[in-house]
Amino acid sequence: MPIWLYVFLLALVVASFGIPGYFLMRGAFVKYSQFFIGTSTLADLFLEISLLGILALILMIDTPAVILNVFMSNDVGYLLTLPISRSAIFYSKVIETLIEGAFPALFFIPLFLAYANVARMPWYSILFSFIMYVFYVLFSAGVAGFLSMIFSKFASKSGMRKFMFFSSMATLTLAYLMMNITTMPNFEPQNMQDALSAYVSKVNFSLWPSTWFLRSIKGSPIFTLILVGASLTVFALSYLLSTRSLLSGFSNVKSSSKSIKVKKYHSHGAFEALLSKEFRMFRREPSILFMILYPAIFPLFIILSNSSHTQNVIMGELTSVFMASMYVSLSIASLTSIDAKSRWILETLPLKTVTPLWAKVVVVSGAYTSVMLLTFSILSIFFGGLGFALFMIGLSLPIFVIASFFGVYAVTKWPNPSGGTRKPLNITGSLISMLIGFVGAICVGAPTLYLFGNGMIWMFSGLTSFLLFLIVPFTIEIIFALFLRKKIVNLNWGDPFENENAH
Amino acid sequence: MEKLVSARELKKLFGKVEAVKAVSFHVYKNEIYGFLGPNGAGKTTTLRMLTGVLKPTSGDTEICGMDVLQRPIDVKFVTGVVPDEPNMYENLTGQEFLEFIGSVFSMKKEKLNQRVEELSDAFDVNFLGKFIGDYSHGMKQKLMLISVLMRKPRVLFLDEPTVGLDAKSAKILKMLLRKYANEGSAIFMTTHVLEIAEKMCDRIGIINKGELIAEGTLSELRSRSGKESLEDIFLNLTGEDEIKEIVDNL
Ligand SMILES: Nc1ncnc2c1ncn2[C@@H]1O[C@H](COP(=O)(O)OP(=O)(O)OP(=O)(O)O)[C@@H](O)[C@H]1O
Ligand SMILES: [Mg+2]
Numbered sequence: 247m248p249i250w251l252y253v254f255l256l257a258l259v260v261a262s263f264g265i266p267g268y269f270l271m272r273g274a275f276v277k278y279s280q281f282f283i284g285t286s287t288l289a290d291l292f293l294e295i296s297l298l299g300i301l302a303l304i305l306m307i308d309t310p311a312v313i314l315n316v317f318m319s320n321d322v323g324y325l326l327t328l329p330i331s332r333s334a335i336f337y338s339k340v341i342e343t344l345i346e347g348a349f350p351a352l353f354f355i356p357l358f359l360a361y362a363n364v365a366r367m368p369w370y371s372i373l374f375s376f377i378m379y380v381f382y383v384l385f386s387a388g389v390a391g392f393l394s395m396i397f398s399k400f401a402s403k404s405g406m407r408k409f410m411f412f413s414s415m416a417t418l419t420l421a422y423l424m425m426n427i428t429t430m431p432n433f434e435p436q437n438m439q440d441a442l443s444a445y446v447s448k449v450n451f452s453l454w455p456s457t458w459f460l461r462s463i464k465g466s467p468i469f470t471l472i473l474v475g476a477s478l479t480v481f482a483l484s485y486l487l488s489t490r491s492l493l494s495g496f497s498n499v500k501s502s503s504k505s506i507k508v509k510k511y512h513s514h515g516a517f518e519a520l521l522s523k524e525f526r527m528f529r530r531e532p533s534i535l536f537m538i539l540y541p542a543i544f545p546l547f548i549i550l551s552n553s554s555h556t557q558n559v560i561m562g563e564l565t566s567v568f569m570a571s572m573y574v575s576l577s578i579a580s581l582t583s584i585d586a587k588s589r590w591i592l593e594t595l596p597l598k599t600v601t602p603l604w605a606k607v608v609v610v611s612g613a614y615t616s617v618m619l620l621t622f623s624i625l626s627i628f629f630g631g632l633g634f635a636l637f638m639i640g641l642s643l644p645i646f647v648i649a650s651f652f653g654v655y656a657v658t659k660w661p662n663p664s665g666g667t668r669k670p671l672n673i674t675g676s677l678i679s680m681l682i683g684f685v686g687a688i689c690v691g692a693p694t695l696y697l698f699g700n701g702m703i704w705m706f707s708g709l710t711s712f713l714l715f716l717i718v719p720f721t722i723e724i725i726f727a728l729f730l731r732k733k734i735v736n737l738n739w740g741d742p743f744e745n746e747n748a749h
Numbered sequence: 750m751e752k753l754v755s756a757r758e759l760k761k762l763f764g765k766v767e768a769v770k771a772v773s774f775h776v777y778k779n780e781i782y783g784f785l786g787p788n789g790a791g792k793t794t795t796l797r798m799l800t801g802v803l804k805p806t807s808g809d810t811e812i813c814g815m816d817v818l819q820r821p822i823d824v825k826f827v828t829g830v831v832p833d834e835p836n837m838y839e840n841l842t843g844q845e846f847l848e849f850i851g852s853v854f855s856m857k858k859e860k861l862n863q864r865v866e867e868l869s870d871a872f873d874v875n876f877l878g879k880f881i882g883d884y885s886h887g888m889k890q891k892l893m894l895i896s897v898l899m900r901k902p903r904v905l906f907l908d909e910p911t912v913g914l915d916a917k918s919a920k921i922l923k924m925l926l927r928k929y930a931n932e933g934s935a936i937f938m939t940t941h942v943l944e945i946a947e948k949m950c951d952r953i954g955i956i957n958k959g960e961l962i963a964e965g966t967l968s969e970l971r972s973r974s975g976k977e978s979l980e981d982i983f984l985n986l987t988g989e990d991e992i993k994e995i996v997d998n999l
Binding site (some may be wrong): 295317460509510512513515516518519520522523526527530531584587588590591593595596597598 | 799801802821822823825826828829830832834836837838840841844845847848850851852853854855856857858862865878882
């Protein structure tokens with residue numbers, strides 16, 4: 247694939263979030279900047295909360311990712327036998343991981359631009375703020391690297407699951423706090439003032455790095471120094487520690503050696519056995535399980551900006567569909583790559599090639615659907631609209647099935663030669679699955695808007711919108727499904743060499 | 750005698766490399782067939798074609814009278830395969846893996862419990878509750894053997910089965926294979942260990958550079974080449990008797 251196509255695809259994905267995000271946020275900031283609490287405005291407060299949210303996300307996503315990629319990856323043991331310095335190995339791995347993990351940090355950009363626009367910041371202050379933001383992300387990443395070293399001391403695969411459980415609880419709490427503040431304008435003025443002051447004292451706390459950032463961009467040289475100093479210190483510290491940590495014995499942390507008691511053996515039907523196997527794989531591989539958090543959490547962040555509008559809820563839920571259909575195909579690709587590693591097992595079992603694939607599809611689609619059902623139900627308690635949420639999930643199911651089979655196809659077509667389970671696809675594969683997620687979200691979103699949008703698509707006439715929002719999405723879906731069917735049926739699992747030739 | 754495995758003119762090209770060149774042979778009921786050859790001779794490739802995992806460029810295989818490519822599922826029901834690399838799902842425990850395999854082959858619960866218990870005792874396996882990711886190489890191999898042997902398949906394919914096993918387990922495996930053969934199975938195994946081929950196998954095929962260059966019982970091979978030990982026969986046939994010269998030149 248030529249480079250301009252990468253850039254184009256990336257720009258498309260970024261723009262599809264950034265532009266609507268920017269306008270939504272700007273609308274919110276115009277209102278928020280009129281509420282003063284002490285010397286800062288509600289807009290400042292909101293910016294700080296978002297920054298804290300980003301810190302939390304980076305810690306949550308990167309810490310386990312570093313552990314998995316660095317301390318539990320298979321090639322580190324081999325790399326250590328080569329004459330390369332240990333910190334070079336550690337850092338090449340960490341940086342690779344953090345670059346991926348910094349993805350959520352990008353969501354701050356449209357938000358910040360909206361803030362700057364409303365605050366009428368001059369261009370050089372915006373530039374300065376972005377430099378400070380880089381330090382902020384560096385700080386967060388440094389803390390994540392640091393935490394990962396500590397956690398890896400006692401990390402086991404089951405420990406990681408506990409960690410993930412707690413971090414997802416923390417995220418939900420955070421999301422709850424954030425939703426709380428956005429519903430505040432409904433309160434009585436006096437109550438609101440009190441509630442906000444209480445909030446400010448918690449959020450605007452000098453030990454939070456978000457406070458350093460805000461003070462720094464508002465012109466405080468001391469806080470600028472603190473932010474820069476802290477991020478460099480944290481990074482330097484974790485660098486020094488890393489030199490020792492790789493060799494001190496936990497470089498190859500595997501699953502906990504705790505043994506599950508051997509019970510009586512049971513036998514099930516073949517498909518049932520496949521289902522339970524895939525479910526265990528899904529549950530026990532942190533890198534696969536983790537992806538399911540994105541569609542559960544991101545809609546909350548989007549909806550947060552201006553909760554009272556139905557449009558926002560639809561936007562947020564569409565983000566969830568986008569995330570889900572992207573991660574469904576990545577999850578399936580990961581599960582398929584596990585099978586590819588032990589390919590002889592499935593190859594010698596008396597099963598049709600598609601049977602194990604269907605088991606994966608059922609497990610993964612089921613998991614994502616359940617999570618979305620949960621998130622959407624929680625959302626509809628606050629904002630209503632359970633009807634279209636259910637409708638959207640119903641429409642998502644066929645998309646998930648298609649995205650799943652796409653994941654299988656992708657892992658044979660664009661495998662990541664060094665990636666293994668955690669990163670089964672190469673860049674082309676990842677970008678294309680992102681695009682598939684995007685098309686999937688459109689195919690779900692368009693009919694939803696058509697039926698429930700209440701005038702959101704007023705710019706089209708009746709027939710045009712019928713064609714554009716109902717017929718076209720379903721046609722795309724059917725064509726894509728047929729295309730994949732053909733590809734999957736013709737996949738030759740038995741001969742890697744022939745697959746290689748097919749490129 | 751009943752032919753349980755018959756390979757006809759099996760040939761495999763990897764790109765331009767001819768890994769296996771028109772190999773034909775049979776394995777009969779009650780027989781252990783040993784497949785010998787130097788590294789890269791095409792043993793694993795042949796075994797993969799026989800089991801229906803790899804599609805041959807030309808030629809065909811029948812197992813129990815069924816064509817491997819036309820009736821893959823029926824064939825896989827009666828065969829058991831032990832590959833050379835014991836790669837298994839690291840996130841399952843041994844028990845979960847055995848339950849998975851047992852279920853897919855529709856084994857009855859009682860049979861499953863009984864066979865697993867017998868085989869675990871035989872191979873000193875007491876780690877089935879642990880995750881496979883924590884197993885050593887030999888432990889994985891034992892688990893793999895149990896998962897295949899517990900089904901008592903009619904046709905068994907083993908690729909270097911004794912590599913990595915401790916002495917006792919290797920001995921038990923050899924005795925078990927003999928027992929299975931006597932009970933009516935056909936066993937095809939590749940090996941580098943000439944002593945195993947010599948002691949265990951009823952017939953031996955020697956493959957070199959993709960060609961089957963000799964086949965027969967040990968005494969047939971002896972009388973044909975005029976050499977006594979299988980090692981000499983093997984080295985003679987695969988053209989490596991200039992070994993001394995090679996070592997001297999190093
Ligand atoms: N997937 C593949 N793609 C390309 N070439 C292959 C592939 N698999 C095997 N070969 C080639 O086929 C030949 C035979 O390989 P094979 O694995 O069958 O040897 P072997 O007899 O099992 O050797 P060993 O004793 O080392 O296990 C080798 O030259 C190898 O390079
Ligand atoms: Mg081999």
